[in-house]
Amino acid sequence: MTREKGTKIVIVMGIIGAGKSYLIKEISGRDVKVGHSLGSCTQDVEEVRCQIDGQSVMILDTPGFDDTNRSDTEVLTDIAEYLSSLYKAGYRISGIIYLHNITDTRMRGSSLKNMQMFAKLCGEKSYRNVVLLTGRWDTIDQADAVEKENDLKKKIWKEYLDAGCQLDRYWDKNDLVRIFKTILQKPPVVLDIQREMAVEGKALDKTAAGEQVNIELSDLKKKFESELAEIDASYNNQIMQMRDQMDEERLKLQHKLKRLETDKLMMVDQHRRVEEASKAGMLEQFRKLEQKREEQRVEYERELERAMTEKDENLRESARLDALVKFNRVQRSYRNEEQGFWGIIGQP
Ligand SMILES: Nc1nc2c(ncn2[C@@H]2O[C@H](COP(=O)(O)OP(=O)(O)OP(=O)(O)O)[C@@H](O)[C@H]2O)c(=O)[nH]1
Ligand SMILES: [Mg+2]
Structure with missing residues (x-):
C-alpha cells in the first residue's frame, strides 16, 4: 500500500x-x-x-x-x-x-x-x-x-x-x-x-462484527433446521397418509378378489346343477324311449300272433311280413333317437 x-x-x-x-x-x-x-x-x-x-x-x-x-x-x-x-x-x-x-x-x-x-x-x-x-x-x-x-x-x-x-x-x-x-x-x-x-x-x-455474523449464522442454521424438521414432519405425514390409503385400497381389492372367487365357485356349481338337471331330463326321456321300444316289441309279438291265426297261408305270410316291416321301421327310428342321446350325455 x-x-x-x-x-x-x-x-x-x-x-x-x-x-x-x-x-x-x-x-x-x-x-x-x-x-x-x-x-x-x-x-x-x-x-x-x-x-x-x-x-x-x-x-x-x-x-x-x-x-x-x-x-x-x-x-x-x-x-x-x-x-x-x-x-x-x-x-x-x-x-x-x-x-x-x-x-x-x-x-x-x-x-x-x-x-x-x-x-x-x-x-x-x-x-x-x-x-x-x-x-x-x-x-x-x-x-x-x-x-x-x-x-x-x-x-x-x-x-x-x-x-x-x-x-x-x-x-x-x-x-x-x-x-x-x-x-x-x-x-x-x-x-x-x-x-x-x-x-x-x-x-x-x-471480533464483535464476526460474532454478529456467527449469531446470524446460528440463527439461520436454527431457522433452516426448524424448516427442515417441518418438511420432514410433513413428508412423514404424507407417507403415513399414503400408506393408510394403500392399505385401504389393498383391503378393498382383497374383498373384491374374494367376491370374484365366490362368484366363480357359484357359477361353476350352478353350471354343474344345470348340466345334471338336463342330463337327468334326458335320461328320463331315454327311459321313456326304451319303454316305447318295449311296448312296440310287445305290440309286434301280438300282431305276429294275430297273423299266425290267419288260415290262408298267403295272407298269414303277408300279415307276418307287414308286422315285421313295421316293427323294423319303428325300431330303427327309436335307435336313431337313442344314438342322439348317447351323443349328448355320453355312453352309460
Ligand atoms: N439514477 C441513479 N442510478 C443509480 C444511482 N446509484 C446507483 N445507480 C444505479 O444502480 C446500479 C447499481 O449501482 P452500483 O453503484 O454498481 O451499486 P454498488 O452498491 O456499487 O453494487 P455492488 O458493487 O454490487 O455492491 C447501477 O446501474 C447504477 O447506475 C443514483 O443515485 N441514481
Ligand atoms: Mg460497487
Missing part, C-alpha cells in the same frame, strides 16, 4: 446494488466500474483517489453485503482484513458512509442484520464519523422518499442516530461534495474491527 501522506480516507459500505460505486464515481470523477446487472459488481475493496475541497482523498469502494453468490462472512473477511492492514500501515479513517437506496420498495430483513454488522464493525466510538446516507432521491417521488426515510429514522436506524451517527440524503454531486467536506473536517477514528484485529490480535470470528 503506497499512499500519499495526509491522504484522508473515506469508506463506503452498504448492501449490493445500493449505489456505492455510482456515488464514488460521481464524487471522484474517476472511471469507477458501476454494476449493470442484478448480481454484485464490486468484488474486492477498491481504492479510488481524488481531490475534494483541495484535499487528497482516498475513497474505499467495498463489495456489498447481502450478495447471493458470496456470504456476508466472506465479504466481511475481505473488508476486515483490508481495514486491519490499513491500520497497521498507519492510516486512520475520516469517514464511513453507509449507503441505502431510498427506492428500495420494502425494508428487507437483511437490511437490519447488515446494519447491525456494520455497526459492530465500526463500534460506537466511531459513530461520530459515520453518515447513514440515502441515495437516488432523484428517481423517486419526494413524499414517498420522505416517508421511507422517516421509517428508517424511527426503526432500523434509530439507535445508531441516537448514538451519534449522522443522517443525510443525496440527489447529486453537490450534496456529495457537501457531505464529504463535513466528513473530511472530522478527526479520524479507529474502527472497532481495526482495534480488535490489528491491536488486540483477535481472529475475525472473535
Whole structure:
C-alpha cells in the first residue's frame, strides 16, 4: 500500500446494488466500474483517489453485503482484513458512509442484520464519523422518499442516530461534495474491527462484527433446521397418509378378489346343477324311449300272433311280413333317437 501522506480516507459500505460505486464515481470523477446487472459488481475493496475541497482523498469502494453468490462472512473477511492492514500501515479513517437506496420498495430483513454488522464493525466510538446516507432521491417521488426515510429514522436506524451517527440524503454531486467536506473536517477514528484485529490480535470470528455474523449464522442454521424438521414432519405425514390409503385400497381389492372367487365357485356349481338337471331330463326321456321300444316289441309279438291265426297261408305270410316291416321301421327310428342321446350325455 503506497499512499500519499495526509491522504484522508473515506469508506463506503452498504448492501449490493445500493449505489456505492455510482456515488464514488460521481464524487471522484474517476472511471469507477458501476454494476449493470442484478448480481454484485464490486468484488474486492477498491481504492479510488481524488481531490475534494483541495484535499487528497482516498475513497474505499467495498463489495456489498447481502450478495447471493458470496456470504456476508466472506465479504466481511475481505473488508476486515483490508481495514486491519490499513491500520497497521498507519492510516486512520475520516469517514464511513453507509449507503441505502431510498427506492428500495420494502425494508428487507437483511437490511437490519447488515446494519447491525456494520455497526459492530465500526463500534460506537466511531459513530461520530459515520453518515447513514440515502441515495437516488432523484428517481423517486419526494413524499414517498420522505416517508421511507422517516421509517428508517424511527426503526432500523434509530439507535445508531441516537448514538451519534449522522443522517443525510443525496440527489447529486453537490450534496456529495457537501457531505464529504463535513466528513473530511472530522478527526479520524479507529474502527472497532481495526482495534480488535490489528491491536488486540483477535481472529475475525472473535471480533464483535464476526460474532454478529456467527449469531446470524446460528440463527439461520436454527431457522433452516426448524424448516427442515417441518418438511420432514410433513413428508412423514404424507407417507403415513399414503400408506393408510394403500392399505385401504389393498383391503378393498382383497374383498373384491374374494367376491370374484365366490362368484366363480357359484357359477361353476350352478353350471354343474344345470348340466345334471338336463342330463337327468334326458335320461328320463331315454327311459321313456326304451319303454316305447318295449311296448312296440310287445305290440309286434301280438300282431305276429294275430297273423299266425290267419288260415290262408298267403295272407298269414303277408300279415307276418307287414308286422315285421313295421316293427323294423319303428325300431330303427327309436335307435336313431337313442344314438342322439348317447351323443349328448355320453355312453352309460
Ligand atoms: N439514477 C441513479 N442510478 C443509480 C444511482 N446509484 C446507483 N445507480 C444505479 O444502480 C446500479 C447499481 O449501482 P452500483 O453503484 O454498481 O451499486 P454498488 O452498491 O456499487 O453494487 P455492488 O458493487 O454490487 O455492491 C447501477 O446501474 C447504477 O447506475 C443514483 O443515485 N441514481
Ligand atoms: Mg460497487
